[in-house]
Amino acid sequence: MAITDILFLAAVATVGSEPPLPPDIPPNAVFYTQEDVKRYRFPKPYLPPEAKAAKVDADAVVACEVNTNGRMKRCAVVIENPPGMGFGKAGGYPVFEEC
Template sequence: MNSSPSQVILALLTVALLSGRASASGSFQSEPATESPVATTAQPTIRRAEPNFKKMDDYRQNGVAGPYYPERAARMGLQGGAALECLLLANGALTKCRVLVEKPPGSGFGDASLKMAESRWMTAKPTIAEGHPLAEETVDVLVPFVFRKP
């Protein structure tokens, strides 16, 4: 089975995101958890949103990142990605985003993903409930950066 670079990057980001969430929530522990007299609240389920990207022929070699592909990474032919947690609005805007994972670390892909969301280069489709989009929801967004040399 041949996987595209984007598929490989998305798989790596998914694993990193899930392991980060698991360790943050304490779901996967090597030692048995001790009982606590205080009730805990369940973490809300966060939906994975599929991002939509603007397309411009001038940036075809930069894949979905378009003009937001970090310059240094493009010069090096570096590929990777970022996982964001964002507030998705009914109009598809991704706001209040924060970087959860950046692969490889220090590549600039996390900051570039934040700029893509802020500028609305990247949007997502909101959940439809009872025929209407939700006013807002927290979502995870995986952003692949795959450079195609011209």
């Protein structure tokens, strides 16, 4: 058996046998490429008035559903650090304003 035959057999053995998804990713999850993401509209950056007045930097994680038109809906604040400065709401602005 030649080296090319061994490589071919190895390639055939791996076709269709994708590794399983990590347990926290649902099996019906949809994955997007960088080209797909370019067509979605993202909100402009927004600094909460509370944080601007206090000259505070912070971060937030906001989870949103995105429809096929690229509009975000049903957003929820997952993490806000430091809490109470409005960064969670700012992460979803203006989506939260529309809801």
